[in-house]
Amino acid sequence: MTDLIVIGSGPAGLAGAIAAAGTGLRVTVVDEFIRPGGRLLGQLHQEPSGEWWNGIKEAEKLQHEAHALGINIRCGVSVYNIETAEAGWKVYTNEGVLEAPFVLIATGAAEYPIPVPGWTLPGVMSIGAAQVMTNVHRVQAGRKGIIIGANILAFAILNELQLAGIKVDRVVLPEKNAVSRQAGEPEAVIRSLLNAAHLAPSALLRFGSRLMKNETIRNIGTRFYPKNGLKINGTPLQLRKAAVEIIGTEQVEGVRTVDIDAYGHVIPGTDRLYEADFVCIAGGLYPLAELAAVAGCPFEYIPELGGHVPRHSETMATPLPGLFVAGNITGIESGKVAMAQGTAAGLSIAKQAGKQAAASGRQLEQAIEHVRTIRQQVAIQFHPDIELGRSQMNEQWKAHEGTSVQPGEKIG
Amino acid sequence: MIENKQLIICRCEEVTYEQLQSTARQHTCSARELKLRTRAGMGFCGGRTCRIALDAIMDSFIPDENKAVIPLKYQPPIRPVSFGTVGGRHD
Amino acid sequence: MTRIIDHAILGKLDSLKKVSFQFNGKSYEAYEHETVAAALLANGIRQLRVHEESGTPRGIYCNIGHCMECRVTVNHQPNVRACLTKVEEGMTIESGRRHPTPLKKTEGLQ
Numbered sequence A: 001m002t003d004l005i006v007i008g009s010g011p012a013g014l015a016g017a018i019a020a021a022g023t024g025l026r027v028t029v030v031d032e033f034i035r036p037g038g039r040l041l042g043q044l045h046q047e048p049s050g051e052w053w054n055g056i057k058e059a060e061k062l063q064h065e066a067h068a069l070g071i072n073i074r075c076g077v078s079v080y081n082i083e084t085a086e087a088g089w090k091v092y093t094n095e096g097v098l099e100a101p102f103v104l105i106a107t108g109a110a111e112y113p114i115p116v117p118g119w120t121l122p123g124v125m126s127i128g129a130a131q132v133m134t135n136v137h138r139v140q141a142g143r144k145g146i147i148i149g150a151n152i153l154a155f156a157i158l159n160e161l162q163l164a165g166i167k168v169d170r171v172v173l174p175e176k177n178a179v180s181r182q183a184g185e186p187e188a189v190i191r192s193l194l195n196a197a198h199l200a201p202s203a204l205l206r207f208g209s210r211l212m213k214n215e216t217i218r219n220i221g222t223r224f225y226p227k228n229g230l231k232i233n234g235t236p237l238q239l240r241k242a243a244v245e246i247i248g249t250e251q252v253e254g255v256r257t258v259d260i261d262a263y264g265h266v267i268p269g270t271d272r273l274y275e276a277d278f279v280c281i282a283g284g285l286y287p288l289a290e291l292a293a294v295a296g297c298p299f300e301y302i303p304e305l306g307g308h309v310p311r312h313s314e315t316m317a318t319p320l321p322g323l324f325v326a327g328n329i330t331g332i333e334s335g336k337v338a339m340a341q342g343t344a345a346g347l348s349i350a351k352q353a354g355k356q357a358a359a360s361g362r363q364l365e366q367a368i369e370h371v372r373t374i375r376q377q378v379a380i381q382f383h384p385d386i387e388l389g390r391s392q393m394n395e396q397w398k399a400h401e402g403t404s405v406q407p408g409e410k411i412g
Numbered sequence B: 001m002i003e004n005k006q007l008i009i010c011r012c013e014e015v016t017y018e019q020l021q022s023t024a025r026q027h028t029c030s031a032r033e034l035k036l037r038t039r040a041g042m043g044f045c046g047g048r049t050c051r052i053a054l055d056a057i058m059d060s061f062i063p064d065e066n067k068a069v070i071p072l073k074y075q076p077p078i079r080p081v082s083f084g085t086v087g088g089r090h091d
Numbered sequence C: 001m002t003r004i005i006d007h008a009i010l011g012k013l014d015s016l017k018k019v020s021f022q023f024n025g026k027s028y029e030a031y032e033h034e035t036v037a038a039a040l041l042a043n044g045i046r047q048l049r050v051h052e053e054s055g056t057p058r059g060i061y062c063n064i065g066h067c068m069e070c071r072v073t074v075n076h077q078p079n080v081r082a083c084l085t086k087v088e089e090g091m092t093i094e095s096g097r098r099h100p101t102p103l104k105k106t107e108g109l110q
């Protein structure tokens, strides 16, 4: 018998499982990846303090804690559906159906692409794919790569590729179009990088300090941005070049670029071809909330959180009885925030399950407070207005409190 | 606007920007209908890869659709299941 | 592609036990516990399948189970994600093939 099924063994899922099991609940965790840890596994960066954040180590710590508490972690198990049962939820997996009164969905985030002509060629991958290949599987993504897209995830992973001795030839922007929008405008890209620069890891910090915060100077800065780009540990960041096509027949052979002005307009006659055997597309992250949608959970659209997010409270409850969410499914943030949210969710579930340890005392309130504190401290923040997004969700939750939702009622 | 009309947006069904654009023009349809007509976002990955890109394109064709509604419905199974597994749920 | 045996921060790769497997009828070596996708890339293979209708080559895209681009047939089971599947000794893996009569995409609601 299981009291709680946790879907996803990332930082949120594992922390949730640990908090719940700590109060005496019987917990099963399922995850389709080959080992526990979720996207924590690929993470490797230096904190402003100089300390290394090694996701593999962090994941191992969580895994040991979970084992000590008797939590059953099942990897290689994919959840393909979730439905209400007589008492709780039925979770359908490729290894059979699980049932429990409580479910915590902690499925994290997915990457969205910026489509570029030629992007279906083998050797073109999402930036996260290169991260996992390098740090988790320890196989080089290629000999010489080009990154398309300049955002915080791209810089974190550029650093990781360099650490592993992989040559990244250059970082260029996607061509400005209906999909890339601001990601294809040098001016807007610099603005968003500067927003992140004060808290970001080393490479970005050094980069950020070379650009100026003042608006007019920044504009001049983009206009006179050095043609060959600024270098980040030897890799030119070419904000005034856009990728127009990925070349190759059987697999990637190179990238064709054009020069662009500060607003992303193409400067005619500036075609160049750069050789590469792999290309990483850095679009961005969005909450992977498909299971919450299938369960019938209502959603809110909050761009600061990454788009469509299941409606939830600060106690990580959804409007559906027994269904909880934590981590990046509730909004795109760093692993540490996901972990803190997981703890809050686990305690919240224990409280509902009537576990004394969680019901009495201020554990849950403290866990919620801890989420807020961590949010202010983290080295990586994906959206500058995350606090705004969080408070919008809280308002939505309060506005709908008391209105009943039928589980299984499909939305969309 | 997208210059290269042959640009594939949905990898699974190989739906190009041009197909999306011409279908939207021809049928003046909703985002949902556009997906059904072109099959964009309805292939093997269930739209996980192209969903956000597709939404951005739809938004450029049809700006004022209700955002609180998820434009592309999620339908189980959201992961591949072998025939045996799906059958197994009924016994 | 080269393996990253020694890493400045992550340290040395341990557990270097080798297993052999077949991909499209050819034998390759992999390290135990690694995914099919990682093992094939380490052997220099990027193309995992072709698009069923157009025949265009495809490889991994997301590497974490979301995009389904890496689907292969493993021990006769089709549509298995190479990026989530651990290689095992003696495993046989096949690329999908292009459908013999490519379905013409028809416009219209189905």
Ligand SMILES: Cc1cc2nc3c(=O)[nH]c(=O)nc-3n(C[C@H](O)[C@H](O)[C@H](O)COP(=O)(O)OP(=O)(O)OC[C@H]3O[C@@H](n4cnc5c(N)ncnc54)[C@H](O)[C@@H]3O)c2cc1C
Pocket: A007, A008, A009, A010, A011, A012, A013, A030, A031, A032, A033, A037, A038, A039, A040, A042, A043, A044, A077, A078, A079, A080, A106, A107, A108, A109, A110, A111, A127, A128, A129, A131, A153, A156, A157, A285, A288, A291, A326, A327, A328, A329, A333, A334, A335, A336, A338, A380, B079, C065
């Ligand atoms: C590719 C990528 C790279 C990232 N890199 C960084 C970074 O460098 N630094 C940083 O701070 N943040 C990074 N992030 C953000 C990251 O999401 C958070 O740091 C954190 O890992 C989120 O934790 P989580 O527990 O919510 O989800 P995750 O860590 O994503 O864990 C979710 C888990 O759920 C599993 N899962 C999902 N769906 C199913 C299903 N249907 N069935 C079974 N299992 C399922 C997945 O396999 C996964 O293991 C990255 C995110 C992605 C997607």
Ligand code: FES
Pocket: C059, C060, C061, C062, C063, C064, C065, C066, C067, C068, C069, C070, C071, C081, C082, C083, C084
């Ligand atoms: S590469 Fe995306 S599912 Fe395997």
